[in-house]
Amino acid sequence: EPEVTQTPSHQVTQMGQEVILRCVPISNHLYFYWYRQILGQKVEFLVSFYNNEISEKSEIFDDQFSVERPDGSNFTLKIRSTKLEDSAMYFCATLRDRGTDTQYFGPGTRLTVL
Amino acid sequence: KNQVEQSPQSLIILEGKNCTLQCNYTVSPFSNLRWYKQDTGRGPVSLTIMTFSENTKSNGRYTATLDADTKQSSLHITASQLSDSASYICVVSGFNAGNNRKLIWGLGTSLAVNP
Numbered sequence: 060e061p062e063v064t065q066t067p068s069h070q071v072t073q074m075g076q077e078v079i080l081r082c083v084p085i086s087n088h089l090y091f092y093w094y095r096q097i098l099g100q101k102v103e104f105l106v107s108f109y110n111n112e113i114s115e116k117s118e119i120f121d122d123q124f125s126v127e128r129p130d131g132s133n134f135t136l137k138i139r140s141t142k143l144e145d146s147a148m149y150f151c152a153t154l155r156d157r158g159t160d161t162q163y164f165g166p167g168t169r170l171t172v173l
Numbered sequence: 174k175n176q177v178e179q180s181p182q183s184l185i186i187l188e189g190k191n192c193t194l195q196c197n198y199t200v201s202p203f204s205n206l207r208w209y210k211q212d213t214g215r216g217p218v219s220l221t222i223m224t225f226s227e228n229t230k231s232n233g234r235y236t237a238t239l240d241a242d243t244k245q246s247s248l249h250i251t252a253s254q255l256s257d258s259a260s261y262i263c264v265v266s267g268f269n270a271g272n273n274r275k276l277i278w279g280l281g282t283s284l285a286v287n288p
Contacts, residue, residue: 063216102217102262102278150216161207164216 061085063165065151071171075140080168082134082151090154091134092162093126095119095147102150108134141172175200177265177279185285190253194282196246196263204266208237208248211260211281220248220261253286260284 064083072078084091093105106116108126125137134153138145148169152162177198186192198206205224209217221230221237223246229238234251250257260281267275 101280104276104278148214152216161219161222164218167214167216169214 063151063153063163065149065165065168067168068166069169069171071173072141074143074172078138078141078170080136080138080149080151080170082136082153082165083132084134084151084153085155085163088153088155088163090114090156091126091128092152092154093136094150094152094164096150096167097144097147105136138170141170143172146170146172175265175267175275175277177263177277179261179263179279179282181282182280183283183285185287186253188253188255188286188288192250192253192284194248194250194261194263194284196248196265196279198244198246198263198265198277198279200244200265200267200277202268203241203244204268206237206239206246207264207266208235208246209262209264211262213259217262250284253284255286255288258284258286 063085066081070078091108094102095105096102104117106120106126107114123139128134148167150167151165154162180195184192205222207222208220210220211217220235221232223230223239225241236249239246248261260283262281263279265277
């Protein structure tokens with residue numbers, strides 16, 4: 060069964076450094092999402108992406124965050140200057156089309172900011 | 174305010190027993206309700222999705238119910254197995270002020286199935 064993959068599985072970085080989290084969506088999926096989950100808290104929506112542009116973003120997704128799909132395959136989340144509070148699990152999710160309405164989640168990247 | 178509340182927060186049961194998890198929501202307008210299973214350190218996996226008109230939906234040993242009038246849902250797990258140990262998250266889909274679809278996530282119920 061096709062699945063969403065994410066790399067790396069765990070990223071440790073120093074505060075202020077840039078990180079790029081990568082996601083490979085399921086091949087025929089058109090809608091892409093990033094979520095994060097701080098340990099012990101709810102999953103939080105960050106951003107949705109369709110047709111090579113952001114379709115919606117939450118208030119968490121400030122100027123420090125950016126997304127792109129540079130090669131038509133990988134879907135990336137960049138955090139420009141990490142803060143301690145960015146430490147969380149980051150999940151990529153993809154959706155084939157709005158009619159199916161079931162997002163498939165990747166295994167997540169655990170980001171630890173020191 | 175759009176909210177999803179789940180109970181209990183955590184639950185421990187013996188292998189082979191049944192259990193029921195609860196979800197109450199105040200999301201309006203309502204589009205659909207999903208239950209996800211999230212293993213520790215993994216991404217959520219969809220178990221069921223129900224629209225306004227559906228009262229019950231099953232997926233193997235998992236049966237979800239929805240009462241759209243009282244805004245309550247339950248997830249019943251039959252004949253639990255050790256592999257059912259996970260967090261079960263209720264997610265309600267609604268619409269925000271801009272008429273964009275929005276997912277409201279619950280905190281989840283942490284289920285531990287012991288031998």
